[in-house]
Amino acid sequence: MKTPSVTSVAEKTIKRLSRSLRQKEELQLREFGTVISVGEGFVKVRGLPNAGIDELVRFSNGMPGFVYNLDQNECGIILLDEEKKIDAGDEVYRTGSIVSIPVSESILGRVIDPIGRPLDGGKKLYSNKHLAIERPAPPIMHRAPVQTPLQTGVITIDALFPIGRGQRELILGDRQTGKTAIAVDTIINQYDKDVICIYCGIGKQKAAVARVIADLRKRNAMDYTIVLSATSEDPVGLQYIAPYAATSIAEYFMERGRDVLIVYDDLTWHARAYRELALLLRRPPGREAYPGDIFYIHSRLLERSTKLKPEHGGGSLTALPIIETQAQNISAFIPTNLISITDGQIYLSPELFRKDVLPAIDAGNSVSRVGGSAQLPAYRSVSKKLRLAYSQFEEMEAFSRFSSRLDESTRQLIERGKRIRETLKQPQFDPLRVDEQVVLLLAVTQGLFDNLHLDEIEEAKNRIRQAVQSEMEKSDISINWDKELKDKERERLLGIAQNAIQTFKEEKEEGEGEKETEEPDAETGTASAQD
CATH class of the missing domain: 1.20.150.20 (ATP synthase alpha/beta chain, C-terminal domain)
Structure with missing residues (x-):
């Protein structure tokens, strides 16, 4: 095979440039790197010397990813699609922007993935506005006290552990104790409350997410609900960014004065997805093999839920994160992290569930730290x-x-x-x-x-x-x-x-x-x- 000379390559390049100039095409300089290895959900790239953390990159086939590790001679990129489409030697291009999601009023009633691709068979989302999935939480001076109740329709919660608009209330319990059922009932109860709801499914089976969507549609709750799903079959990178993308959508409405309820179902799988990525990218493991910043990934997420002052939009973002416990162990690593971050917890007991006491809320282990200040006075009196x-x-x-x-x-x-x-x-x-x-x-x-x-x-x-x-x-x-x-x-x-x-x-x-x-x-x- 004859190797092309430097002169012939230069001549071809000059001809291509002159042709582009004649056709008045704009030339763009792009910084690119080369894939040196492909792993499960991530790749390592040589090049991209000016790339930054969380920057969106595109592979030669158009597939998206984002920069996560920056080492001396290479960078680690988390994939947002199947790694089967990428081979060593493929080129990767910088986009100059960070990972974002399209936001608009038209997103209501839709089922999407964490980067805005439709999953309901509907038309593609078009919006002039994109919000970064990672955004700083509102500063303290922009926040207002949590005083307006969020009625769940569940008498045990509304009477004993009231939730306010802007609060973060953890729902935890063993598997199959009714955690998702409480969250879905809360969404259904917002039909006349002027509250926009977002259901974020993380690492769940497609059948489980489909059941939730069917229940919401049957009770006409999809009109004011957005479902963002990254199932267990999706790349681990999508599962990791799912709650952040859902929160950015919620913030879009909150900053316009709307009240928003977001359900993270569930953050146990989110923590496991992050642990998988961190170990694959050779980050140092800590307790239970979780990285040292496992607390930070959830605290920076839930800190974005708040009630804003009127001069800063006046909206609210209420979070209902869900956590799965093992053998009723609420003092495990991830549950204690979330308990310390949130403003209270609702614990579902498998013993009560077996006794047919539904919802199986354990009054002794449940608490709302906002309490009566966010409860209707009529409730307090009775x-x-x-x-x-x-x-x-x-x-x-x-x-x-x-x-x-x-x-x-x-x-x-x-x-x-x-x-x-x-x-x-x-x-x-x-x-x-x-x-x-x-x-x-x-x-x-x-x-x-x-x-x-x-x-x-x-x-x-x-x-x-x-x-x-x-x-x-x-x-x-x-x-x-x-x-x-x-x-x-x-x-x-x-x-x-x-x-x-x-x-x-x-x-x-x-x-x-x-x-x-x-x-x-x-x-x-x-x-x-x-x-």
């Missing part, structure tokens, strides 16, 4: 003693198993606690309105359920909800839930619950009476037939 009574009941119930003799006050406390637990039970996809929750809490705290059998409480709750819905439609009832309940309003709401329970009791007694009269008639008919 639920301020509820958590204490429920916690005492759980302790007494465990203690009572060792003793057969209980004094009357302890027995009453346990019986009341059982009815509180039945009241706090709630099926999935059935969020409760504020008025329904307040009336149910009033009913159980005032002892209206004390004379009912535990099996009857679910039906009594449904009757009360129906009565509240019909009564609240009347024009003469107007209650301001942003203020504490007045005595007249409390009596009115209690009257609604009492009437519903009384009607339920009367119908049940009538049904039992008819059943008793039917049995003798059947016996008489049988006897006459024998005669």
Whole structure:
């Protein structure tokens, strides 16, 4: 094979340049490097002397990646597509920009990946505005106190562990205990709250993400929801940048004065993806083989959730990160990191789940550090003693198993606690309105359920909800839930619950009476037939 001379190469280059100039084409200088090795989810490149961290690069086939390691003679690049499309010797070009995602109002209702490519079969996203996936958190002076509640529709959370707009509330528990169910119910409950929701799936199976999307579409929640997904089949680089990209989309709406709710499902897989990348790129491992900055990757993510002052947009970003624990170990490395970063946690107990107490929220290990300051005053007036009574009941119930003799006050406390637990039970996809929750809490705290059998409480709750819905439609009832309940309003709401329970009791007694009269008639008919 004949090697081309320097003269022939120069002549070809001059001819190409002169042709470009004649056609008035603009010439652009690009800095490029060469792939020297290809790994699982990353490549190493020689060249690119002026590249910076998080800079977007393109390979010769157009595939994207971003610079992650800068060494003396080479740089490590994390791939945002399959490594099968790249071979050693391919060229890599700098773009001069960092990794970003397109943002606009048209993104609502869409399913996308972390770099804005559609996954729902819809048209490609076009936007004049792109936001970097890594952005600094708003400074303290731009933040406002968290005072407005974010109603989840889950009575246990809204009454005992209220979440405010701008808060970061961790949801943790073992696998298959209902973590995603609580997050999906919260999204569904925002249908009339003017809250934009973002569901960020990280490392989940495609079937699990598809189920979430189907549930949201079935309940018309996709109209105000964005789903950003990086499944377990996607490159590990996409899984790593997914929560940051979702947060940038949320910040776009927050800076325009909108309230946003974002769900990270889940950050356990995000930490594992980061550990995989760091080990492949030869970064020093630390505890449990995680890199030394594993705390920082989550703290800089969740610190972006806040409530802004009106002069800086006035919007809010509420985060519900999800973490999976192993064998109820909430003191493990990643869970303790997230607990220390967030403003409270909701712990789901597998023991309660097995007892069919759903949602399986453990009141003893759950807390909201924002607390009553972000709770509607109407709630505070009816639920301020509820958590204490429920916690005492759980302790007494465990203690009572060792003793057969209980004094009357302890027995009453346990019986009341059982009815509180039945009241706090709630099926999935059935969020409760504020008025329904307040009336149910009033009913159980005032002892209206004390004379009912535990099996009857679910039906009594449904009757009360129906009565509240019909009564609240009347024009003469107007209650301001942003203020504490007045005595007249409390009596009115209690009257609604009492009437519903009384009607339920009367119908049940009538049904039992008819059943008793039917049995003798059947016996008489049988006897006459024998005669």
